[in-house]
Amino acid sequence: MLLEVLQGTEAGGFILLQDTVSYSGRHLLKSYISTALKRLHFHNAYSDPLGWTGNSAFTVHQFTLEDVSTLIKQTPQAKAVTLVIDSLSWILRHHDPAAVCQRLQALKKGGAVRTVIVLVHTDMHQRGTVGSIRHLATSVVTVAPGTRGLGAVAKTTRRTKSGKLMQDEETFSINEDLSVTIHSKLSHPGHTHVNTDETEVDPTANLTFNLRLSDTERQAKEKLALPFVFSKEKKSALLQPGPGSGRILYEPDANDDYDQEDPDDDLDI
């Protein structure tokens, strides 16, 4: 599912790539860029994020819907734009995490970009921050070093618009030309519950008294007529749920004074 994340993204997709210090997700990000995109426009806010030199093209304060939209409009023939952010962690250093979430949501919904792909270094932030950004994402890819030295492990979670959730775990490696090879697909790591069919121990064996029936005894038992055993029709008649399960059938006899009227009716308070 690692590669399907890029395909079939309807408008408003937000792909989050999470990595840690043990394995960098930048290679995977670069491979996504090379496979999915046709033309690359690069806006550098890394060398001078706060605009101190005075002539930087893009500063971190311009990470808003309006400024990104103007940037996109400036590029010729821009349609179906994918916004790739190499490392949201640097932006989170300068802005409040709640504000960053709001801006990401605005970009996701604003219509200026079709897809947003974001890389986040989870070691650099608090769990709540990473959790809040994950909450906004439609697909999350978490990369970690592989255990057997084959490559890295990627856990992908995809959420479709209808609310369906798909999860996958795969080992992959990235080649020289930035293409991704999937080595193996690990099935979803469920708990391995033990499904052994154990032969059940017969409790009537190995006793000092006899609990089993011989054939004649069994036939005699089955021939016995039990009390309150009704015929099939009477049983099914009794088993039908009546119109009301709590009917009270009452026949007043001679001594009862059963008056149907409510005695409270002539109270005049």
Next chain:
Amino acid sequence: PATTATEVSVGKSTGDRLSCNTTSFQKKSRSKLVSIPGTRPSVQNGQLIVSTGVTSLDYVIGGGLAVGTLLLIEEDRYDSYSRMLLKYFLAEGVVCGHELYVASAQDHPSDIIQELPSPILDDIASPKPVESQTKPCDPEGPDTMSIAWRYQNLPKVQTALASSSRFGHYYDVSKTMDPEICQAARCHGFYLPEHSATVSPMPEAYVALLKNLQEVIHREGFDGSLPQTKSRNVLRIGLHSLGSALWGDDLCCRDNPSHGHALTTLLYGLRALLRSSLSVALVTVPSHLIQNKALMGRITRLCDTAVALESFRGSERETNPLYKDYHGLLNVCQVPHLNCLVCDLPDNKDLAFKLKRKQFTIERLHLPPDLSETVSRVSHGGLAGAAMLGSSGCGSAGNKHLDF
């Protein structure tokens, strides 16, 4: 003064058995109380209650949601079922003719209104009781009991929770509500990106929400400000995902939020507004993102009724055979004591929910009796113990057939 002659009506149960603490008692009163469509007085404490849209949730929180109170729903991890509960709440408002107020920072309120499930209007009566558990009425089949045959049609374990009198409607999740029905309902919306041009720092977003809500309540007369000629109605308020980062609140982002009191102040003000008007509110909060547990406790205290959802989707519990029939667990964290000392709740605290197409069911989680000696018991702490004591019936799961 109205005579309060009471009348007990025997419940028309269609084959399901009631547990001992539900009652079919209905107060008969020739009253001069104003009756608002979609509401009724509670049998437990006399408060005016409305349905949450999900009849099993109504049962679990004590009959319904009292007008003037606040229901908190702690969201599940991917906000799927809590969003569904919000939609049920609003759909119930549309069907009963109440007015709606929807606030969200993520989706536009009109999008939420368009996604409401469609009501099953021809069958206001309760749907068929849980069919998987009632056996067919065949006295001589191979599974029949020969001595205890009168109990044959009873469900093996009574898991469905229901009260006898019907209150609330059922909805079909696969269809959305007709646009004509939606438009017939009056709806006020608050979409945060529209209200603030720039990214709003907190707590301005909450203040704006509260002010807007107060203005709507006053203008439409829910607090009694309009003269009596207009017939009374209830305002249903749905607030989606308060406390999330999209409201500008860093409660979910930081371990030590910079304005830790903003959400609690909002809830306090909201409850004051609710108590002084004919309105009822449902608030969802992404509690799984909030790192500070003490804060979550404060938030729960400030709401009247609190319910937490935990869905199995995407977690390792999805493959656990114990949970295979359900979509998640539901935990009732708090129920209010409104004008009374104690409140009446279902006795079993282990509840699980399942979203079916026509019903959102909440059932008691039960373990089947363990008849084999060598099966290892999966330990769940208190869960196994409490469930085993409770509700196994006179039958048994599987092929074993205990007849007595």
